[in-house]
Amino acid sequence: MRAKLALLLSGMVAGLLSGIMGGGGGIVMVPVLVLVLGFDQHRAQGTSLLEWFLRPGWGAWTLKRMGNVETRLLFRMVPGLFLGTFIGASIAHLLDEDS
Numbered sequence: 001m002r003a004k005l006a007l008l009l010s011g012m013v014a015g016l017l018s019g020i021m022g023g024g025g026g027i028v029m030v031p032v033l034v035l036v037l038g039f040d041q042h043r044a045q046g047t048s049l050l051e052w053f054l055r056p057g058w059g060a061w062t063l064k065r066m067g068n069v070e071t072r073l074l075f076r077m078v079p080g081l082f083l084g085t086f087i088g089a090s091i092a093h094l095l096d097e098d099s
Helices: 002-021 026-036 041-065 071-094
Strands: none
Touching: 002 071, 026 041, 041 071
16 A cells, blocks of 8 residues: 555656656657747647657556566556646646746
8 A cells, every 4th residue: 555655746846846847758859849949838848748758658658578667557647747748738837928
């Protein structure tokens, strides 16, 4: 039970941060989309999240082929990731782009 709760909470935190900041690629891609391509903040975050959705799938598939993925934990983490990402994206949409 303790491990399930830890996985749910860590998944939720990871999803929350991903939703707010546009994922790991957001550190690079969001500023590029805003400063170089002229996207508004919300559009840049959404675009970065879509890109993020595709990129880790390739990495996970590669690591799974090498036997480095613990698939039995997936279904324990996913509910927290979905919930955290939904909440994070909802909060990000409410934030003022100019602050």
